[in-house]
Amino acid sequence: MSLLEIDDIHTYYGESHILEGVSLEVEDGEVVALIGRNGVGKTTTLRSVLQLTAPRSGSITYRGEELVGKRTHEVADLGVGWIPEERRVFSQLSVTENIRVAVPKGGDVDAALELAFDTFPALAERSEANAGALSGGQQQMLAIARGLVGENDLLLIDEPSEGLAPQIVSDVAEAVQNAAREATVLLVEQNLPLAMDLADRFYLLDNGQVVEDGEATSGVTDDERIRRYLSA
Amino acid sequence: MSAIVPTLLAELATLPLVSYIDTLGQFLRPSTLVGVFVRGLSKSAIYVMIASGLTLVFGLMGVLNFAHGSLTMIGAYLGGLVMVLAVTGASGTVSRFAFFLVAVLVVFGALSALGGVIEVGLIRPLYDRPPIYQILLTFGVTLVLDELVRIVTLFYGLQPISEWQAALGTKPEPLTATIRLGSTTVSGLALFEILFGVVTVAAVWAFLTRTRYGLVVRAGSEDSEMTEALGIDVRRVFTTVFALGTGIAGIAGALLMWDPVWGASVPLAAETLLPAFVVVIVGGLGTFRGTVVAALIVGMIDAVTTWWFVNAVEFTGLPEMFIFLILVVTLIVRPQGLFGVAEVGGH
Numbered sequence: 001m002s003l004l005e006i007d008d009i010h011t012y013y014g015e016s017h018i019l020e021g022v023s024l025e026v027e028d029g030e031v032v033a034l035i036g037r038n039g040v041g042k043t044t045t046l047r048s049v050l051q052l053t054a055p056r057s058g059s060i061t062y063r064g065e066e067l068v069g070k071r072t073h074e075v076a077d078l079g080v081g082w083i084p085e086e087r088r089v090f091s092q093l094s095v096t097e098n099i100r101v102a103v104p105k106g107g108d109v110d111a112a113l114e115l116a117f118d119t120f121p122a123l124a125e126r127s128e129a130n131a132g133a134l135s136g137g138q139q140q141m142l143a144i145a146r147g148l149v150g151e152n153d154l155l156l157i158d159e160p161s162e163g164l165a166p167q168i169v170s171d172v173a174e175a176v177q178n179a180a181r182e183a184t185v186l187l188v189e190q191n192l193p194l195a196m197d198l199a200d201r202f203y204l205l206d207n208g209q210v211v212e213d214g215e216a217t218s219g220v221t222d223d224e225r226i227r228r229y230l231s232a
Numbered sequence: 233m234s235a236i237v238p239t240l241l242a243e244l245a246t247l248p249l250v251s252y253i254d255t256l257g258q259f260l261r262p263s264t265l266v267g268v269f270v271r272g273l274s275k276s277a278i279y280v281m282i283a284s285g286l287t288l289v290f291g292l293m294g295v296l297n298f299a300h301g302s303l304t305m306i307g308a309y310l311g312g313l314v315m316v317l318a319v320t321g322a323s324g325t326v327s328r329f330a331f332f333l334v335a336v337l338v339v340f341g342a343l344s345a346l347g348g349v350i351e352v353g354l355i356r357p358l359y360d361r362p363p364i365y366q367i368l369l370t371f372g373v374t375l376v377l378d379e380l381v382r383i384v385t386l387f388y389g390l391q392p393i394s395e396w397q398a399a400l401g402t403k404p405e406p407l408t409a410t411i412r413l414g415s416t417t418v419s420g421l422a423l424f425e426i427l428f429g430v431v432t433v434a435a436v437w438a439f440l441t442r443t444r445y446g447l448v449v450r451a452g453s454e455d456s457e458m459t460e461a462l463g464i465d466v467r468r469v470f471t472t473v474f475a476l477g478t479g480i481a482g483i484a485g486a487l488l489m490w491d492p493v494w495g496a497s498v499p500l501a502a503e504t505l506l507p508a509f510v511v512v513i514v515g516g517l518g519t520f521r522g523t524v525v526a527a528l529i530v531g532m533i534d535a536v537t538t539w540w541f542v543n544a545v546e547f548t549g550l551p552e553m554f555i556f557l558i559l560v561v562t563l564i565v566r567p568q569g570l571f572g573v574a575e576v577g578g579h
Contacts, residue, residue, distance in 0.1 A: 050461055052457060052460075052461065071460075071465075072457075072460045072461055073460050073461075073462075073463050073464055073465045073466070076460070076461055076462060076463035077463045082458075082461040084458065084461075088455055088458045090450070090451045090454045090455060090458070091454065092450065092454055093447070093450060093451060093454070097447055097450075097451075100444075100447060101447050101448060101451045101459070101462060101464075102462050104463055105444075105463075146462070150462060150463065
């Protein structure tokens with residue numbers, strides 16, 4: 001049994017049919033990349049897992065438990081963390097408060113803060129600053145730290161390098177690798193070399209369907225067929 | 233045209249400018265300033281109490297609760313009922329204050345429960361609809377509640393008098409007296425209102441900044457979807473905050489039952505809703521800090537203009553116009569309010 005199994009899900013925004021039968025599996029301990037052009041349904045796949053945009057049909061199981069029909073906080077309680085695109089840190093809360101709010105009820109807040117600040121020392125230096133005052137890279141680290149302290153076994157990470165300066169991207173890649181040591185990762189990433197560098201396997205989405213999958217190797221970035229999908 | 237100009241000039245010449253300068257001198261006397269300042273603070277205290285619940289609910293849920301004033305009005309009647317039943321002619325000052333605390337607890341409990349029922353039963357099914365549905369619903373709720381209270385009060389003969397005199401009569405003696413502050417005197421009730429407002433603000437502030445639930449509320453106010461994805465049942469938080477907001481509205485009403493300017497009366501619903509809207513819009517929709525600052529500004533301007541229009545112009549309706557003038561200027565100059573963000577999102 002895979003940690004996460006998505007089976008033939010169909011997800012809509014209003015009347016727009018976004019996911020047209022996506023199926024994929026993520027094994028415990030893996031980093032799986034979901035790649036594809038803008039608008040092919042990568043983010044919608046993550047939102048479907050979290051039931052933020054619930055599929056109209058199909059099945060999503062996590063450790064064998066059906067997620068479709070659950071509420072988002074119930075999915076999160078099972079150990080599924082979300083690190084969304086554009087970070088979505090709580091800008092009016094301090095760094096410490098952003099981490100505290102992500103600790104499950106009854107969890108050890110001090111241990112969570114220690115984990116977050118040990119993993120990302122740059123955050124420790126700005127622990128009392130409002131998250132809105134952090135740089136883009138620091139906000140991304142905070143978003144990942146929030147996922148880490150949530151005691152999650154599966155992290156859904158959406159476009160972690162989006163909008164960041166090239167010199168910051170390597171820091172964020174390191175942060176994702178840190179996260180991958182703590183949890184299984186389903187990673188949405190448009191930066192193909194970065195995705196292949198971080199992932200064990202990949203799925204290529206196009207028009208709401210999985211069109212390719214395989215081992216994540218540097219050779220994938222040179223694959224003409226895949227490059228065509230990404231540039232079409 | 234040629235006839236109008238000399239007439240205007242003649243009228244301007246007759247304006248009592250000297251009288252206004254005299255009035256300015258009178259206004260600037262320390263005793264007057266202290267008196268106006270205390271009255272401003274007491275108005276601010278009332279405004280912050282009636283607006284706190286409204287801003288908490290809007291900040292978290294994006295719901296502009298038009299029934300808020302009606303809940304304040306019900307709080308005034310319910311608080312008054314507890315006081316009228318408990319207070320006898322033999323009740324002393326201490327016992328009257330003690331009864332008032334009991335009334336506050338009863339009102340808070342009852343109004344919170346009512347708020348919880350309204351949120352779960354009426355508003356929750358409409359969260360996925362455009363905001364106009366919630367506005368229309370809460371407007372409908374206010375009409376129903378006002379009529380219900382009108383029917384009950386008419387049945388028991390509590391209306392049509394504008395204030396419920398029996399409730400007013402339960403005030404402890406220090407609140408009916410005036411207290412000397414230096415060279416001026418202020419009403420005991422004004423000082424009590426200030427104290428009560430400060431306690432309310434401190435309690436809400438402590439809740440928001442010192443408790444995990446408050447942290448969740450602040451996070452949910454900024455981005456409820458992200459908060460839910462962190463494993464927090466945001467719907468339950470919605471219910472709690474709506475109940476808390478209506479409870480605070482009720483407490484404000486319990487305080488207003490003793491104020492002869494307000495009193496327990498059906499029109500109290502509209503009379504408190506409008507300034508509450510002004511305060512939350514001026515402060516920035518959904519920001520508690522903004523609500524506190526806006527309440528101070530609006531209260532002070534209200535007190536100053538009231539003094540001027542009573543002592544210089546003798547047109548008592550104008551101070552209320554000034555409150556709405558503040559609203560108009562804010563909407564033109566800074567539509568998001570003093571502490572609001574340009575766009576409220578996350579809902």
